[in-house]
Amino acid sequence: MKVRMLIAAVAAVVLSLPVMAEELKSGPQTGEKVPGPFHPLNVTGEHKGEKFCLFCTNGENPVAMVFARESSDSLAKLVKKIDEATIKNKDKEMGSFVVFLSDADGLDKKLADMASKEKIEKCVLSIDNPAGPKSYKVAADADVTVVLYVDRKVKANYAFKKGELKDSDIEKVIADVSKITAPAK
Numbered sequence: 185m186k187v188r189m190l191i192a193a194v195a196a197v198v199l200s201l202p203v204m205a206e207e208l209k210s211g212p213q214t215g216e217k218v219p220g221p222f223h224p225l226n227v228t229g230e231h232k233g234e235k236f237c238l239f240c241t242n243g244e245n246p247v248a249m250v251f252a253r254e255s256s257d258s259l260a261k262l263v264k265k266i267d268e269a270t271i272k273n274k275d276k277e278m279g280s281f282v283v284f285l286s287d288a289d290g291l292d293k294k295l296a297d298m299a300s301k302e303k304i305e306k307c308v309l310s311i312d313n314p315a316g317p318k319s320y321k322v323a324a325d326a327d328v329t330v331v332l333y334v335d336r337k338v339k340a341n342y343a344f345k346k347g348e349l350k351d352s353d354i355e356k357v358i359a360d361v362s363k364i365t366a367p368a369k
Contacts, residue, residue, distance in 0.1 A: 210326035210343035211251060218249075218336045222317035224283050227295040229308035238308055242279035246334040246364035248307075248357075250282040251322045253314075255294065258349040259328060260302055265354055267307040269361045274306075276365050281308040285316045330357050332364045339363040 212218050223235040238249075248266045252259055263282055270280040284291060295309040316322035322329055327346040332339050340360040344353065 208323060208326055208343040208345060210323035210329040211249075211320055211331045211341055212333075212338045214338050214341050216338050218331070218333050218338060219317070219319035222312065222320070224310035224312040225292070227292050227309045227311060228299045228304065229281075229310075231308075238279070238281040238283075238310065242281075244335045245277040245279055246273065246361075247278070247332070248280040248361065248364075249331045249333065250280075251316055251320070251326070251329040251331075252282055252284050253286060253327045253346070254288075255284075255298060256327075256349070258351075258354070260298060261351070262328070262330075262349065262354045262357065263298075263304060263307055263309075264302045265358050266361075267302075267304045269358055270306040273361070273365045278361075278365060280306060281310060283316065284309070284311045285314050285322060286311065287314055332357075332360055334364040 218239065221237045221239050223237050226232055226234055226236050226238070248269065250263070250266070266280045266282075270278050284295065291311055295311070298304070299309055315324075323343060325345055326343045328342075328344045328349050330340075330342040332341075340357075340363050342353065342357055
C-alpha cells in the first residue's frame with residue numbers, strides 16, 4: 185500500500201512539472217563544419233539570375249547565412265541589419281546571403297523588390313527548393329534559420345518557428361556577428 189502511494193505521489197509530481205519545450209534545431213550547429221557547396225538561384229548580387237554557389241564564393245571568410253521560408257517584416261529587418269554588418273566588416277571580407285526555401289511563383293520579383301525597398305547592398309538574396317540543401321538539415325518547422333560561420337566552422341546558430349523572430353532576437357544575432365569577425369586568438 186505504501187509503495188502504491190509513493191508511486192502515485194511521484195507520478196503526481198512528475199505530471200505537474202512544466203513541459204519543457206524542445207529547442208528547435210535547424211541547420212549546421214555551433215562547432216560543426218558547414219556541409220559544403222549548393223547552388224541556389226541568385227536573385228541579387230554579382231551572379232543575379234544564375235544558379236551559383238554562395239558557400240563557394242565566401243570560402244573561409246566570415247559569413248552570415250540565413251535560410252527562410254517566407255518574407256516578413258521581421259525577416260526584412262534582420263536582412264537589413266545583416267547587410268549593414270556585412271558592409272561594416274568589409275575589411276574582414278564578410279559575406280552574407282539569404283536562401284529562401286520556396287517554390288512560390290513570382291518569388292524572385294518579390295525578393296528583388298525587397299532588396300530595392302530595403303536598400304540591400306551586399307547580402308545576396310537567393311532561392312532554393314522548399315526542403316533546402318539536404319546536407320544542411322534545415323528543419324521543416326523552422327521559418328528562419330541563421331548560421332554564422334568563419335573558416336567554414338559554425339560559431340552561432342539561431343532557429344525560429346513562424347512568427348517567433350522578434351527585435352530582441354535580431355539584436356542577439358547581430359551581436360553574435362563579432363564571433364565571426366573578431367581576430368582569432
